[in-house]
Amino acid sequence: MANAKDETPLHTAVLKAEPEVVKLLLSSGANPSLKTKKGQDAFALAETHNPALLSLLSMDQIARDIRHHKSVDDMDDRMSLISCTETLNTQIFNDSIKYEKYIEGEIDSWTDLLWPQPKLISIKHQSVRNFEFPKDGKLKVYFDDCSSANPRQVMQIIELSKPLLVSVGVDIEYRGHRLADHETSALEGKVTCGVFEDGRPSGSYTLTIDAVRGVEVIGSDYAGIRHAFATFVQIVRLHKYALHKNAVYSNGVSTTPSSPNGNASGDHSILNGSGTTKHLPDISADGTIRELTIRDQPDRAFRAVYQDFSGCRILNPDTILKLATRLSSCKANYLFVNFEVRTTDRYQLPYTNRELFHMMQVCQELFITFVPSIDTQSNYLEGDQAKSIIDQFLDDFPLCKVVHFGPNLASLLIADRKLLTSIQRRVPRIYLSTHVDEKNGPLLSTLPPFVTLCVEGTWPFEVEKYVSPRVSVVIKFSTGDDGYLCAAPESVAKKALLAAKLSDRQTVLGSMVCDLSTGCEAMPPSLSYMSLLASVGVAYNSSTDMKKYAFLLPVIAAHHMLLDGDMVTLFEQVQTLGKVEHQLTKYAYGYWKPNSSSSPNADISATSETTLFGMSANKKMPISVFVEMILNPENMNMERLTPVVFKKARIELKRTSSALDAISKLLPYSYDLALVLEEIRLVTELMVLVSKLGQYMCVYGGQQIDRKKSFEEGLPYSPGRVGVINLPPAIRTDLANTMLRVRGQFQHVWLSRSIPSTLQNALKMFDNLFRALLPHDLQEMGKQLL
Template identity: 90%
Template sequence: MDQIARDVRQHRSVDDMDDRMSLISCTETLTTQIFTDSPNYDKYRDGDIDSWTDLLWPQPKLISIKHHSTRNFEFPKDGKLKVYFDDCSSANPRQVMQIIELSKPLLTCVGVDIEYRGHRLADHETSALEGKVTCGVFEDGRPSGSYTLTIDAVRGVEVVGSDYAGIRHAFATFVQIVRLHKYAQQKMAGHSGQQLPNGVPNVPSTPNGNASGDHSFLNGSGVSKQLPDIGPDGTIKELTIRDQPDRSFRAVYQDFSGCRILNPDTVLKLATRLSSCKANYLFINFEVRTTDRYQLPYTNRELFHMMQVCQELFITFVPSIDTQSNYLEGDQARVIIDQFLDDFPLCKVVHFGPNLASLLISDRKLLTSIQRRVPRIFLSTHVDEKNSSLLSTLPPFITLCVEGTWPFDVEKFVSPRVSIVIKFSTGDDGYLCAAPESVAKKALLAAKLSDRQTVLGSMVCDLSTGCEAMPPSLSYMSMLASVGVAYNSATDMKKYAFLLPVVAAHHMLLDGDMVSLFEQVQTLGKVEHQLTKYAYGYWKPNSSSSPNANADISSASETTLFGISANKKMPISVFVEMILNPENMNMERLTPVVFKKARIELKRTSSALDAASKLLPYNYDLALVLEEIRLVTELMVLVSRLGQYMCVYGTHPIDRKKSFEEGLPYSPGRVGVINLPAPIRTDLANTMLRVRGQFQHVWLSRSIPSTLQNALKMFDNLFRALLPHDLQEMGKQLL
């Protein structure tokens, strides 16, 4: 018996073997899907970087570091940077102070304060004073937003901008440099057990105190691996950064046409983060139903406050409006537009959605009357042969917003005299989460199309289509990628496709130890897309979808670029279909094993989120992002369980009479919740009820409370479908 017991203990169980299996095949990774030269980028797969400068975002055009310099820039012992104003500059010191104050909160949380000293002294260049920062605006012919940042051991920090926007961009870059070095110093002190100066803690226990950085606490790697070229003392090597934006238009578009309407605080926090990453346009879109009374979800006071804050952040606030239908008379459209413009009397820019745009393009008289109130107008429209003549004759104050697709045929139909903005969505239509490869492909395509002379820039759109109940934190990486390539089109997105989680943790969460949160977002996207490929028979990646960035576009690649095919309709996600239509599913190609593998990956994600929660500082914003990602994970686990049960019980005959009583449709060859036993349906419904409660908390933390009822419909419909017929009355009391 003892021998038998030993044999049993040594034998590997079936469950243990399954736990080692993964839905994400090693041949279905981001590398093979969009890169042909993947060996050159393998070293970035784990988030490793070549230099700490890789973590600056957007990437500056020129970084010159004096690696052999014997002296470095040291932070002042009193923890205060002394700001001086160049007396030769044309800048108003008060306005420069207002710009610097925007970055001050990001410095104070890492133990660095700012002190204003006035104009520089005669011996300023040779003075031994620590922490000197000299600011000035000099128009040297470079575009708006250009700057030069010099860090010298003796002369201190010199910030020179071509205008006030350049000062803003320079200080945003300088703050990133300071936070990275403070983070490295903090980590090294934590590993060695030393005490940091200025009372900065050596453990991640303060809000945003981690500055920027890595996930070394999660994977055991040291800071020397994650932040190379930074010494243990945290001093900054002498360097010069010379930078300017490639495109004057770097926009983020928030669509509030559905039930998701973010509250003003969330909008302004997002604008603040994006301003630090050098975005300069924020579109807020509203939808007006012609059958209802005109009313915006924000008060005039809230709208004015958002416009004022965006102006201070050097972001152009662009109100946008559209109707639910294009069947609209000119007089009715004029009334709606006039009411909308009355709510934004100080705006100089406005955007109209596709339905109103189609009317304005044909009614030039109405378009001209709007221009008398708003000098610049953006129109979102579809371009084809039918409207090419109208679009080519648009007045010069119009800018067209068109979808970024390949091949890009807009120039065939629209005259070069018309300015164009390229639009990209943050997610994938019909999916809960964007796949990492789709984020990289869109960024690569945006950089490619930005070379066109008619293209002013790009716009990344967080649309209210599909499952709009998904939290906004899932879109952070897409926003950063789009803004980054719009600012610097030479950014190597093949490299940053792997580093986006690290960059997002640095600049959106301001906490490098939370990198694992965005890594799990990528995992969710991989699981969802991979399972959908299984469902639709896409077993292997299309070899023709891998781009060759070193070769010119030839006739063989006219229809495919960076894996984006012309007129290719992507199937809807299995997860989304099961959430919206659990009564009638086609499970022909899916098996219980596939769903179990998906659950294994999702459980690993849950474990990683639990590990990250133990490192979470006392910070509400970080906790909210963690709960948002956990919510999506648990929802996908629930759907995976539902799919697994459908595959198991789908072959069993069902009671047609019971199906008729419950009102659930029956189709031969289709599977639905009617196939499941009552105890399993009850268990799934209880889990759905818990997920619904989590969703309520997350939704009310981000969005306007009045939108909760419509947002819950998706969860309520799934709950009712899961609940057995005899428990429906009780279910009504629970909702």
């Protein structure tokens, strides 16, 4: 009920800065769009008084839009079922019969969905009994009295995994040290934990699930306990998921709507009508776990994720910590957070000291090393100025024992060893990102032992050719493809294959997967989830067969990043977006002919490795047609493109939209799931808009241009090139209206992930495209709409 000022309880909670009350009211159905007598809704009040609440309000708006979204069935959808889309349906990695069955997401065993893949999994298929979950739903945790572990610390580690167990109906109860008859007692749900240093590397563990003895979790250290419980939680959740699916199908109820076509289908097991047994083979239908033993240890001690906040994209602390929590469960152990300081501005980080301390504290609990990173926009600065910036930066992280410097500052530190040594007195371990060639090789070879180099992962890998093997190296890979909106599935697999290939080098400590602020940084972070998982998984277990798991990344990401196996459709559509964008760009640049040797399934030989990895340091990749049209719609070269190619791209994107509409009907009221769905929908609609723009450019590009009109609009005229000036005003107005709707959708998505102060810069890309699309006589009206 509103008061005399038309203020609802939601308005009051926003004014009083009570996020928990705001969240409770929103989940109860409070309408944030209601206005007070002063004409202010909840968004306006939050923007004025408490900007931190904008994220909550935006996520609620996204969840509401998702739940009420109607699917669209138009002529394009029906045409897409019968149209010849050879441009976009090119199957990657299909040159080997061995991996053909994985193309549709099929797996050999449910253990294929454990990530990273354990080194050894021994399942007793002939065992008489299986491990049963206790009838009271509580696992009883005991501590091995022979272990040197502190029970309190083990409990803290288990508590990290408890929310993931509780969400599937399994709770935890701590019982203390095990009893004398512990091995033979009939108590249900026994879990015994202990730490025993057996000579294996840090993070090693042995997990045993026995019908009588219960669950035994043994780690070589506390990190091993963390990894063991993370694996155990994955096993429990997969079995609970299978039990739920089996119950649904035994009742004859389908929870997944039919998809318009197989390409845009979600859960293949469901849509193909084979149910749980096909989706999770070899799993017990009654929810019990077969007796098994897992013995595992990491191949590399360095498994890092790098978040770059040097551009306009700066994730809010909550998003960073959620990402860290998910990746910690997948055994990542380093989190680099990079900032850029402009030498012309006053030094200031986007987070408060309290937020930074909280992030460091949570990462420490997750067994993740938080690594602050800094760089400047240029290396043209004096040593004193660089020292001042670095000292201020280190003052903000007084407890950190490790730091990373970007290429510009690294070049100064490599040359100034006195400054480098002074930094080491405050921070024991230093990481430096730099390029390596024959010119700087001798200088890099004499770096002190407290320095680790971070270099780009390319093939051929020639770092050892120029740098002494006394210097430790970390290889870096980006989550996306430079100059593209979305990464191609084959590039994700190639980077993981290359990381595994290079992991056997003695100087390589591990790998770092980087979510960079380069290219089109307005793209949401959920598009990089599969790249993150692939790189972390290979760094942990370099023997992982990525030629196989490249096809299983969507279902793995659904289970371990979104914690919902039914959401596999979302990541399948992300892969489709990447295929569409890359195939269309290949047509534009004349690279349309498939090359079998470019597949990661090709045999790695001396003559084919360079082509296989396709990541030469000297190789210049073309920019995406989509990105080029977004950034430069006034002057495009459409020589090799036709309306038919763009039409096929748009049909394929429409099929993706239909698949997203279908999965939205299953979506519960969940901020996280709704946000990821809306992020993927946003990119899809943006690509549909650009495809329509490209199609119109091809249709009207051959018409004569009025040179006077070109001069009045301030748009360049180049013979042989096409721009929005070629289009009729009605079409431009229609496209501008669509762009305005996409822009509004983007604002909610951006505020849900990033700090509010970055929104203005992030909108520039959309604003520029909107102004370019709008006819000259409507420009003044357009200013009022932005």
